Amino acid sequence: MIRVALKMLLGDRSRYGTLLIGLTAVAFLFVQQGSVFSGIIERIAKPIVEVGAPIWVCDPKLQSIDDSKPLSDTDLQRVRSVPGVKWAVPLFLRTAQVRLSDGSFQTVRLFGIDDYSLVGRPREMLAGATSGLLNPDAVIIGQAESERIGNPRIGDTFELNDHRAVVVGIAKVSRDYASNPYVYTTYNRAISFVPAQRKQLNFVLVAPKGGFSPEAIAAQIRGATGLGAYSLDGMRRLSIGYYLHNTAIPVNFGLGLLMTFLVGISVVGQTLYAFALQNERFTAGLKAMGTGDRTLVLMSITHGLTVGMVGLAIGGGAACFFGYATGGGTGKLAYHTSWQLMAITFVVVVVVCVLSSLFSVRRVLRLEPAVVFRA
């Protein structure tokens, strides 16, 4: 009877088309909106991933990577003395202002990396070399969002917090949540770029000795120093968690996704209900001929799930193509389609289809087979 159910569905092209459009829209919007949400959330942690240190030590009250609660210089030495620490280097991470040629200012994310090891330097240089940072006033510019500061090239100079900065390299970096350009320099030069404060050290980057996990050493640092210490993944979660709990991002996207879900249920539910009404006489005939309620429920759910799966394939595929066409997540649009998102969308589409089917099944189950004899 499943085959009969499929033929009934596929043969009615107008209803099938309406259902397919509805579920394709649900799947597309869910994957697209979900991908934008995931993309934004992922970008919150991009500076952490770009630096890539296994362990991050910070003020114990730090809330996210964008929070600034400087440490004492002595904290660096305290961390270095913790057993299991292979190396520990300072990281200056704060925003600064670049003066543009038209006199306006652009905020940039300034990375001050260890002068000696250059730990935290960009991983991929598009032009120049990281060793160029050893030159006076040298900075490396991240290519992403560099158009905001006039697409500087090697040799160009600009004003960074009223200090002269010379571009010695262009690096390939990710875009972050705030869409600020990245500027890399050495730790000591970065400190000279920003207004002097009693404490300047934002983070201590740490690597564990062989055989120790970052989580274990982070716990040890916390215990020994009273500072905050997180593995790379822990720091990511801390920062993402801050934005999820303290901004309207999840609520805004959540409402959008909820609306998609509700509109999907109403459109698909109504169409399936109309489909059930249209086939009422034949369904009554099937009941008269001895079709059990279980089979009728199965047929109805088959209708819903069939369009659901086709809609998911088309809508999900279209959303993935949309992401690819708009830069695949490295472009301006924050976009990240994960398998988890596809799995959630699959579940949502299944729930929409099953609930919608059950909505129409109620009518089918209540249908008296004697209806078939009515003129």
Next chain:
Amino acid sequence: MLEATATANVIVDSELRSSLAPVSLRGVRKSFGVGEAHVDVLHNIDLDVRAGEILLLVGPSGCGKTTLLSVLAGVMDPSAGEIEVFGQRIDRMSQGEKSVFRRDHIGFVFQQFNLVSTLTAAENAAVPLLIRKQPYKTAVQKARAYLSLLGLGDRADFLPAELSGGQQQRIAIARALIGEPKLLVCDEPTSSLDWESGRQIMELLRDFGRKEDRAVIVVTHDSRVFPYGDRIARMIDGRISELKRNGHFKETL
């Protein structure tokens, strides 16, 4: 001694009635609505349908023919009374049991054919076998054979919309017969057809009903099909007002 003979006679008569009457209704009533909207549609109907006969249920619109057909076929519950079909009391069955009983023992022919527009003739005819969970291929093959017997072998892959009304009703009959039911119930099977198509349909029903282990009940308005009935039950206002033989049967009401 006399009492013993009378008892024996009752038993013999009961057994005889059971064997002769695949469908037996006693005191069947059906009413709809409550209070002022209460309507009695069937009033204490007693009826036996005999093996190997075609019984025609006739009467004016609204007299209760279709309700009686629905009740005796187990698609509608009676308000009161006993209904025995091939020795089984369907008025005592649960809905699930009735559904299985209908699937296994009753074939249906509907006034509006009730074919699925998106299924081919063979697939439509195969539906009762598919309900019995027979494999699709086997069921459709058997349906093709039935359609060939009914002269529609070359139309097996056509959709209902591509066929005439008579051809569609023959598909509906193939669908009703394919499960080899013992009881065939037909609601106005010729009302949408021209006389030639109606005659062919009635001949098919007569051929089916001639066997001793079967019975056919036909609700009809169409007086042209009366000659095909072995007996005719005339209904007026929810009662069988007249039951007469029509041809070789000797008994009358």
